[in-house]
Amino acid sequence: DARVTQTPRHKVTEMGQEVTMRCQPILGHNTVFWYRQTMMQGLELLAYFRNRAPLDDSGMPKDRFSAEMPDATLATLKIQPSEPRDSAVYFCASGSGLRGNEQFFGPGTRLTVL
Amino acid sequence: DQQVKQNSPSLSVQEGRISILNCDYTNSMFDYFLWYKKYPAEGPTFLISISSIKDKNEDGRFTVFLNKSAKHLSLHIVPSQPGDSAVYFCAASGSNFGNEKLTFGTGTRLTIIP
Numbered sequence: 548d549a550r551v552t553q554t555p556r557h558k559v560t561e562m563g564q565e566v567t568m569r570c571q572p573i574l575g576h577n578t579v580f581w582y583r584q585t586m587m588q589g590l591e592l593l594a595y596f597r598n599r600a601p602l603d604d605s606g607m608p609k610d611r612f613s614a615e616m617p618d619a620t621l622a623t624l625k626i627q628p629s630e631p632r633d634s635a636v637y638f639c640a641s642g643s644g645l646r647g648n649e650q651f652f653g654p655g656t657r658l659t660v661l
Numbered sequence: 662d663q664q665v666k667q668n669s670p671s672l673s674v675q676e677g678r679i680s681i682l683n684c685d686y687t688n689s690m691f692d693y694f695l696w697y698k699k700y701p702a703e704g705p706t707f708l709i710s711i712s713s714i715k716d717k718n719e720d721g722r723f724t725v726f727l728n729k730s731a732k733h734l735s736l737h738i739v740p741s742q743p744g745d746s747a748v749y750f751c752a753a754s755g756s757n758f759g760n761e762k763l764t765f766g767t768g769t770r771l772t773i774i775p
Binding site: 551580582587588589590591592595603638640642649650651652653654655 | 750752761
């Protein structure tokens, strides 16, 4: 049963601390997305990679957020320093290049910045 | 600028009746539309999609209608069941390949009343 995994599932931290979220995409999927869910904006795209290369990170605050794919099985999203307004649920999703193939989402990381 | 809009934050429907969820979009470049369903503490899961070359797609109890001239789509669920209670997100893409980024609406919380 192929699925996207994310760690940690929950993270509580204090303002100014570094936060790293990890994602393991479905094996064989060539594209990885990072989304953030907030009450006001719904699901907003932060960044995405295809074949490990960053394609679009225009949704991320560049001064504090960074996203990487060290290898095909791991994507990371880092916030440094974290702020209370970063509190949200962060989802990773992966997709293949197949026509009509939807994106598969992980369970999310719920981040609370105090 | 919200390119995909779901103007009803919530909807309550009696079990067995029809649920109709609506979505509007502004970007005429969108070519493929999807509905995702989300339960609490889980990631969104794909429900049904439609290409812009069609005006209707049906899958069991779920039907999506697309009106391109009005830039409007709707999801019909009939008959509604208690397990349908969830948040429903409308999403749009520039293509129907699973590795293209999605633009999501803010979601509609559907509650099915037994």
